Amino acid sequence: MKRVITVAAAQLGPIQKAEGRDVVVARLVRLLEQAHHRGAQVVVFPELALTTFFPRWYVEDLDEADAWFEPSLPSPATQPVFDAIRRLGLTCYLGYGEIAHEADETGVVRKRRFNTAVVIAPSGEIVLKYRKVHLPGHKEFSTVRKVQHLEKRYFEVGNLGFPVVRAPVGGVDVNLGTLICNDRRWPEAWRELGLQQVELVMLGYNTPAVNQENRGFEANHLRNFHSQLSIQAGCYQNATFGVGVAKAGNEDGFELMGHSVIVNPQGEIMAMATSCADELVVADCDLAMCELGRTTIFNFAQHRRLEAYARIATQTGSTEPPVWQPAR
Ligand code: CDT
Numbered sequence: 083m084k085r086v087i088t089v090a091a092a093q094l095g096p097i098q099k100a101e102g103r104d105v106v107v108a109r110l111v112r113l114l115e116q117a118h119h120r121g122a123q124v125v126v127f128p129e130l131a132l133t134t135f136f137p138r139w140y141v142e143d144l145d146e147a148d149a150w151f152e153p154s155l156p157s158p159a160t161q162p163v164f165d166a167i168r169r170l171g172l173t174c175y176l177g178y179g180e181i182a183h184e185a186d187e188t189g190v191v192r193k194r195r196f197n198t199a200v201v202i203a204p205s206g207e208i209v210l211k212y213r214k215v216h217l218p219g220h221k222e223f224s225t226v227r228k229v230q231h232l233e234k235r236y237f238e239v240g241n242l243g244f245p246v247v248r249a250p251v252g253g254v255d256v257n258l259g260t261l262i263c264n265d266r267r268w269p270e271a272w273r274e275l276g277l278q279q280v281e282l283v284m285l286g287y288n289t290p291a292v293n294q295e296n297r298g299f300e301a302n303h304l305r306n307f308h309s310q311l312s313i314q315a316g317c318y319q320n321a322t323f324g325v326g327v328a329k330a331g332n333e334d335g336f337e338l339m340g341h342s343v344i345v346n347p348q349g350e351i352m353a354m355a356t357s358c359a360d361e362l363v364v365a366d367c368d369l370a371m372c373e374l375g376r377t378t379i380f381n382f383a384q385h386r387r388l389e390a391y392a393r394i395a396t397q398t399g400s401t402e403p404p405v406w407q408p409a410r
Pocket of ligand 1: 218267
């Protein structure tokens, strides 16, 4: 039987700070309906799809920021999204700010916050939960930056690893994996998914369109190049389809980049958004394409050399190499 699925990248335009959750949820439902109308079986929304990109706003006390987070899913506010998923028979990736009351490493139960994505099956059940591992930015207010990027303040590092699950998409069972935004730049994250024979990597992002760090020059057009370079390389090197979905446009004066893409296992872009607004991009993905890479050049069992990779799992920062000494 042919394993072909129709994938939709549901890019969102900006969500202003003052925009109500009901308005955002209505936008999501409308995109789900459009996706269904265009024959899609799986829909991918951006990172933190229910709110503005709030880590740009400094708060002294995180409890003041509870309104940006969901205490459970479905919550009363997000129930219409779950209802639409069930009604339309869709599989869906949804990024959101998660509040969890659970034990930390020391066994103490406390209020914890994560940058999370879930995969929701057509039944409305959550089949996979992922908490972002690579949190960019900083924890304290930065006097150097033009714009704050406070993910390290708002969120704890994800503690669920990089799960992959085989779950229904239309009539087909597919190996589904997730990343969130900055994760796409880390080959280690992709390889964790590749080692579980992922066939579709879903990832949402909120990426400033210009460098806001004030620490050297970066040409604006390279921002998008780096995003797509990372996704295309991740797909090719792990023989998987990938969907990268932006929250785009001008949020309260801050520009986020768009160019959401669907990429095949050869690393080619199959479809790309052209606006910075709510926009649906759809492509048919023949999962048989994952076989070529997986059984030839990226046949991991045959070609990976663990004995040469010790640094990758034991060292974080880079070290200087020894200095070459000319023979005397
Ligand atoms: N949300 C998020 O992770 N954004 C980061 C911004 C880094 S600035 C290049 C990203 O990697 O897109």
